[in-house]
Amino acid sequence: MLQDALWSLPALRRLEIEAELQGLDLMQRAARATAAWTRRHLPPGARILVAAGPGNNGGDALYAALLLMQEGYSLDILMPQMPASPQAQQAYLALRSAGGIPLQQLAADAPAPALLIDGLFGIGLSRPLDTKWLALIHQLDQLDCQRLALDCPSGLNAYTGQVQQACIHATHTLTFLCHKPGLFYSAGADHAGQVELATLDCPPALQPAPEGYLNRQGAQALQRRRDSHKGSHGTVAIIGGSEGMLGAALLAGRAALAGGAGKVHVLALDGRLAADTSCPELMLHDARQPHSQPDCDVLATGPGLGQSRQARQWLEHALASPLPLVLDADALNMLASDAQLQDLLAMREADTILTPHPAEAARLLGNSTATVQADRLAAVQQLVSRFDCLVILKGAGTLIAAAGQPYQLNTSGGPALAVAGQGDVLSGLIAALLAQGMPAMAACCLAVRVHGMAGDEYQQETGGPIGLTATATAHRCSLILNRLLNA
Structure with a gap:
């Protein structure tokens, strides 16, 4: 579906060339x-500053300025450099013919417009900007107004989410043809603002095969028969909870129950707790004696x-199991440094899901967190290639990827989830959806989406991201899953 498709920059460039050939x-x-x-957001007569760069992004901005002039808006047009591309040059000539006179620089004391339209640099920017452009971007970024970025904010790499020394903090980004992954993760998540897509009525015949999608996984597969019982919805076993960290395993278990698993066992290495009094439905086991695993359909190891x-x-035992397996936290850390465990992982035939945050991903890859974040995709x-597993790379713009399938980019969630225990909740939720029979990719996508939505809805209800606990998130996830069942 075009609205959710993600194409690489080379694929997008091929589309643009073919479109030009077809007129x-x-x-x-x-x-x-x-x-x-602009018409949807501002009344005619409002003052707009259009900043146009030398490339095709600037051409988009110049033609837009021409249309807005004709519709009665008050336009200032900033064009620090003459257009370089033939199409942008035609846009400049059309604007001049209509009486538009661009400015080469913006006065330091220029009053703020109602809207800045940022058309300086688009998705093709690959070179470092010189000090002149960086100073201009910084100046524009200080204007007290709404900022609409065309395709992507100037100074942002639309595919890695990395920014240069100066970058427009857009309140809105209107991106063209398809979404760009860097608008949703790394620094891009804080610079793109509210992202909207304009497909430009691209003909289906020109559209390349998507390499990824925005995550929109539904929950219809979780519909239940009235004639069902606890055994109909799968059994999950959580392995973890060493001394001082028992809460992590309990959170994963509670999340598995909230996610709909019929039964949940928690095998705790700190075996001193006979029952979880806040959630007595959990069946607790003393895991200090290895290999006392109860019958189950899915294992989650690591919280x-x-x-x-x-x-x-216990990790060896889990890797040798024929069951679907979710690996998180210390399971990933041990895996990263142990070739024998990696060999066991390579021998598995059942679905295995790795759920690293960036630091864990760096350990698995043998590089740095900064390297992972520099190009999350x-x-x-x-990770998928090295371990032949389904991988969830957590963080702003969580990525879900598996061999031979388009990747999925999650757009829900935010800083409300930046608190201890949320990764445990996600692991338990994934395990619950697997236990209910969802395919691995669908289960992971739905769990990540719902987990993020829980954070978003908390922030909307409270007016801010502070104070959402992992315990409360698990309950919110069950409410969202039920709402999505018939969506």
Whole structure:
């Protein structure tokens, strides 16, 4: 589906060339989409500053300025450099013919407009900007107004989410043809603002095969028969909870129950707790004696596991199991440094899901957290290739990837989830959906989406991201799953 498709930059460039060969003026379409967006947000007569760069992104902005002039808006047009591309040059000539006179620089004391339209640099920016451009971007970024970025904010790499020394903090981004992954993760998540897509009525015949999608996984597969019982919805076993970290395993178990698993066992390496009084439905087991695993359909190993000898024995046991397996936290840390465990992982035939945050991903890849964050999509693809598993790279813009399938980019969630225990909740939720029979990719996508939605809804209800606990998140996830059943 075009609305959710993600294409690489080379694929997008091939589409643009083919569109030009077929006589489709994508620049004019982008300009019309920009003018339409402006009409929805500002009344005629409002003052707008259009900043146009030398490339095709600047051409989009110049044609949009021409349309907005004709519709009665008050326009200032900033064009620090003459257009370099033929299409942008035509846009400049059309604007001048209509009486538009661009400015080469913006006065330091220029009053703030109602809207800045940022068309300085688009998705093709790959070179470091010189000090002149960086100073201009910084100046524009200080304006007290709404900022609409065309395709992507100037200074942002639309595919890695990395920013240069100066980058526009857009309140809105109107991106063209398809979504760009860097708008949703790394620094891009804080610079793109509210992202909207203008497909420019791209003909289906020109659209390349998507390499990824925005995650929109539904919950219809979880519909239940009236004639069902606890055994109909699967059994999950959580392995973890060493001394001082028992809460992690309990959180994963509670989340598995909230996610709909019929029964949940918690095998705790700290075996002193006979029952979880806050959630007595959990069946607790003393895991200090290895290999006392009850019958189950799915294993989740790692929440609070630690890295003791017993922890490693349980991880070996889990890797040797024929059951679907979710690996998180210390299970990933031990896996990263142990070739024997990696060999066991390579021998598995059942679905295995790795759920690293960036630091854990870096350990698995043998590089740094900064390297992972510098190109999250490359990192998750490397993890899939190296371990032949389904991988969830957590963080802003969580990525879900598996061999031979388009990757999924999650857009729900935010800083409300930046608190201890949320990864444990996600692991338990994934295990619950697997236990109910969802395919691994669908289960992971739904769990990540719902987990993020729980954070978003908390923030909407409270007005801010502070104070959402992992315990409360698990309950919210069950409410959202039920709401999505018939969506």
